[in-house]
Amino acid sequence: MTFENIEFREPLVYAVKHKNMDVRMNSRSGGFFTSISDLFINDGGVVYGCVLDNNLDAVHMRATTQFERDRMMGSKYIQSNIGDMFKKVRYDLDSGKRVLFTGTSCQVAGLLNYIGDDNSKLFCVDIVCHGVPSPKVFHNYIQWQEINMKSKCIGFDFRNKKEFGWNTHIETLNFANGSKVNSEIFKNLFYAHQCIRPSCYSCAYKSILHPGDITIADYWGIDKAAPGFDDNKGVSLVLVNNRTAERLFHSLTDIEVRKCRIEDSMQPPLEAPFPEPVNRSEFWDDLNCRDFGYVAAKYGNNDAIHKAKHMIKKLLRKSLY
Numbered sequence: 107m108t109f110e111n112i113e114f115r116e117p118l119v120y121a122v123k124h125k126n127m128d129v130r131m132n133s134r135s136g137g138f139f140t141s142i143s144d145l146f147i148n149d150g151g152v153v154y155g156c157v158l159d160n161n162l163d164a165v166h167m168r169a170t171t172q173f174e175r176d177r178m179m180g181s182k183y184i185q186s187n188i189g190d191m192f193k194k195v196r197y198d199l200d201s202g203k204r205v206l207f208t209g210t211s212c213q214v215a216g217l218l219n220y221i222g223d224d225n226s227k228l229f230c231v232d233i234v235c236h237g238v239p240s241p242k243v244f245h246n247y248i249q250w251q252e253i254n255m256k257s258k259c260i261g262f263d264f265r266n267k268k269e270f271g272w273n274t275h276i277e278t279l280n281f282a283n284g285s286k287v288n289s290e291i292f293k294n295l296f297y298a299h300q301c302i303r304p305s306c307y308s309c310a311y312k313s314i315l316h317p318g319d320i321t322i323a324d325y326w327g328i329d330k331a332a333p334g335f336d337d338n339k340g341v342s343l344v345l346v347n348n349r350t351a352e353r354l355f356h357s358l359t360d361i362e363v364r365k366c367r368i369e370d371s372m373q374p375p376l377e378a379p380f381p382e383p384v385n386r387s388e389f390w391d392d393l394n395c396r397d398f399g400y401v402a403a404k405y406g407n408n409d410a411i412h413k414a415k416h417m418i419k420k421l422l423r424k425s426l427y
């Protein structure tokens with residue numbers, strides 16, 4: 107576990123909305139990532155984050171312009187391939203550049219371990235992370251939808267906020283023949299948890315303490331934490347973990363901010379890892395041996411997700427108390 111960046115007993119908590127509505131609509135939450143990454147790019151620094159490439163693979167990339175950075179906006183709910191980005195971060199730091207690295211808490215912890223103590227020009231933002239679904243499941247799903255639609259999938263929005271609002275979770279697939287599909291199947295598979303990485307069931311970062319200088323999330327519970335702030339266009343929960351981060355946070359001028367309390371801002375991934383579902387191996391056997399349509403009907407429908415949620419709640423209650 108890597109918690110060297112933490113100076114506060116508990117983080118300072120803020121609700122944040124980017125002042126530019128286009129930024130907010132292209133971001134998963136309130137657009138805090140764009141605000142902080144602009145600060146580094148405008149100062150000649152480098153930003154690392156996750157993009158969905160042309161093959162619909164989630165990969166980490168390096169950006170020095172807003173154009174390159176914009177591809178990192180929005181959540182890709184699959185494991186991102188980190189490639190040789192840690193080496194590139196090392197090279198940028200050795201060249202005297204300021205670096206912003208963004209990713210899951212375990213990616214940030216891995217980077218901090220790799221870089222070691224010589225990291226005064228490195229700033230890390232981690233995301234509150236539900237768990238990462240397997241890219242294999244995602245690609246099997248895409249292939250199945252391509253067969254159904256008789257066309258290649260050329261775009262995937264994991265959570266289409268523009269059409270359905272911030273609170274709703276509907277994915278949208280765009281196809282080469284101009285058609286599109288709105289669906290909840292991949293979301294349901296994600297939330298049923300059989301397809302997330304095994305290490306996510308024992309994630310060390312399911313608490314209010316995180317390895318990043320700043321930690322960001324969707325601000326679930328915003329109505330209680332900052333009444334009147336939500337407009338269903340997205341609000342970021344921002345946890346500030348040390349003094350350097352506090353100074354940097356207060357230098358941002360393109361965001362609207364409300365100070366909040368941690369006890370009004372809790373969500374399950376800030377408390378404990380999700381337990382491994384009892385039918386995880388059955389799911390993987392089905393995925394490897396059966397048609398994806400069978401898997402979608404058995405694990406990706408709304409009934410399956412209600413059952414899974416009920417089971418998760420029961421198991422979580424057991425593990426928390």
Ligand SMILES: Cc1cc2nc3c(=O)[nH]c(=O)nc-3n(C[C@H](O)[C@H](O)[C@H](O)COP(=O)(O)OP(=O)(O)OC[C@H]3O[C@@H](n4cnc5c(N)ncnc54)[C@H](O)[C@@H]3O)c2cc1C
Nearest residue numbers: 133134135136137138139155156179180182208236323324
């Ligand atoms: C797999 C995953 C699970 C999440 N689980 C939760 C959760 O349980 N609760 C919650 O409140 N929020 C969760 N989030 C975070 C949330 O969805 C937003 O990413 C976050 O609030 C940032 O939003 P933003 O508006 O500031 O900026 P955005 O522009 O939406 O953020 C983009 C940022 O997310 C990073 N990112 C996107 N996809 C990935 C990926 N696959 N791997 C690593 N980094 C990625 C980019 O590098 C960039 O830093 C999750 C995100 C991901 C990717």
Ligand code: SF4
Nearest residue numbers: 211212235237306309
């Ligand atoms: S849940 Fe934890 S282990 Fe899994 S990807 Fe997220 S931070 Fe990493």
